[in-house]
Every structure is written in structure tokens, then in C-alpha cells.
Amino acid sequence: MTLSRELLDILACPLCKNPVVADESHSCLICHACQLSYPVRDGIPVMLLDEASALAADATTEKS
């Protein structure tokens, strides 16, 4: 599963509204400003604050 560049362009963090970036495996979307990670389930990004997890220090690698 991949998320195209174009689709990522129209996604933002629901909290700060800044862009999110996919992690290397495309299994989650990361907001660096809020240090939050949003899961992607069955190809559907879960852009809910309740479902976001705080970014661990070692999980900040990104694929831009």
C-alpha cells in the first residue's frame, strides 16, 4: 500500500493543520510539529486525535 504524493498533499494534521508525512513503511502518517503519528489501516488514514500516538524518539525517520 502506498499513499501517493498528491493525496498526501491534501492531508494535514487535524490538530495543527500542518502537512503530514508518511513513514518509510507507509504504515503511519507523522506530524512533526505535534510529534504525533496517525495510523493507516487497510489503506485508510485514521486522522483522529484519539487514535494518534505520541512519536517515540527513535521513530522520527521519514520518507519525504
Next chain:
Amino acid sequence: MSREFKNKVREQFGRAADGYIHDKGFATGDDLEIMVRLLKPMPDDNMLDVACGGGHTALRFSPLVRSVVASDLTMVMLKKAQEHVSEEGGVDNVTFREADAEDLPFPAGAFTLLTCRVAPHHFPDVPRALSEFHRVLRRGGRMSIVDTLLPEDPEIAEWYQTMEQMRDPTHIQAYTEATWSEMVQEAGFILHETAITSKTHDFPTWAKRAGLNRDSVAQLNKFFVDAPDKVQDFFQIETFAGEVEAYTDRKLLIYASRPPKK
């Protein structure tokens, strides 16, 4: 939106997802065609369908626009909608996002078209959702909202609210046309047109879709049968041998746009 309420919505619509996908009233309907006529979708439109439910609105618009992002709070509903859209075949411009209408995960001005059909009565804070709709629409972008209309008569309105909450605990509040007009303009939109359509519900199907058990259906049936005459007349309640067969409510359609750049 509180976590507790959000979970309630997910539970309700996760259970009822199939019923919504296969409901003819959602798949077709006068309101959907009026939406298309007023919004005049164009091949270069990027559309957002908020609280997409079974994906019917997204599917109707998808051949007419460049792309549709369909969002909903309930993952089960999104998956069903995604399956439904892929079963239709030939649709490759609809994508799904799990999102809260009051905290949309899109940048400002990302869309030229926005729809939200028969959902706002589940939103705890409609003005907040409208302010999000305004933010994600580009200047000049068009919006159409359809929702269940609250009757003007206070007695009928009170019966209606009670009845809806008996059927579905995630029903928060329907609004009158005057309140809707005020909220839409307050959020910064230009209100162009409103339309009212009727929708007749087959009572057993409608009650079952909300996942009610037999006792709750019987209670709801009694509430309809015992309704004052003016309520019976307003909703054209049809009964046979003490069983409610059908009733008709009204939907309000709003067509508005974000003001263009000066």
C-alpha cells in the same frame, strides 16, 4: 467531539453499516439530484464529502469531478463504503479518510466542492464543523448540506427530537431552516438557495437500520401511535392494525459558497 460520544457513533454506525450501504433512500433520492444540479460539478473540481456514510454521494459525484475525498468517523463504515465503491467498478478517483467533521485533517483551501448529506444532526457542534468546512474550501468553493429538518411548531419539534433519540442515541439535534440559514452565514458562507424535500420511511426497515431490538421497536411503535393528531398529520404517519407502516419527514438542502477573493 468527546471521546465517549465518538465511540457511541462508531458503535452505532459500525453495527448499522450494511443497512446504510444498501439503503435505496441514501443511494438515490431527490436531494442527491438537487445537489448535483445546484453544485454543477466540473471535471477540475476536488471534492470533499464529509460523513460519507455508505459512500453514495461520493459515488454519484465521482464521474463528474476530478477527485473525491470521502471522510467518516467510523472505520467500519469507511471499509464498507470502500468495498461498495470498488464493487461498482471503474471508479478510481475516490479515496477514504477517517476523520472528525469538527477537526478536519485537510489544509486550508484544499477543496473546490464540499458535500455533507444527512449527517449534521449527529454533530455535537455544528458551528465548529461549518467553520472547518469554510476553512478547507477554496475561496469561491461551493458547498451543499442536506439534513433532517426540525419542524417549526415547538410541540411537533419536541416529539420529533424525542422520537429520533429513542431510535438512535447518536442523534443530537436537528435544526429549523431559520437556524441553519443563520449558522451557515455566521460561518462566513454566502447562502444561495435552500430546498425542502420529503422522505418517506418504511417504519420496520428504518427502525431495524438503527439496530433496535424488538422491545425498542415496540416502544417506538407505541410512541408513534400515541402521537398527537397534529404530529400524525405532519409526519403522515400510516398505521395498520396498531402497527406503524410508514412516516414521512422533511430534509433541508442548503446551497452556499465561500465568498470569492475580493
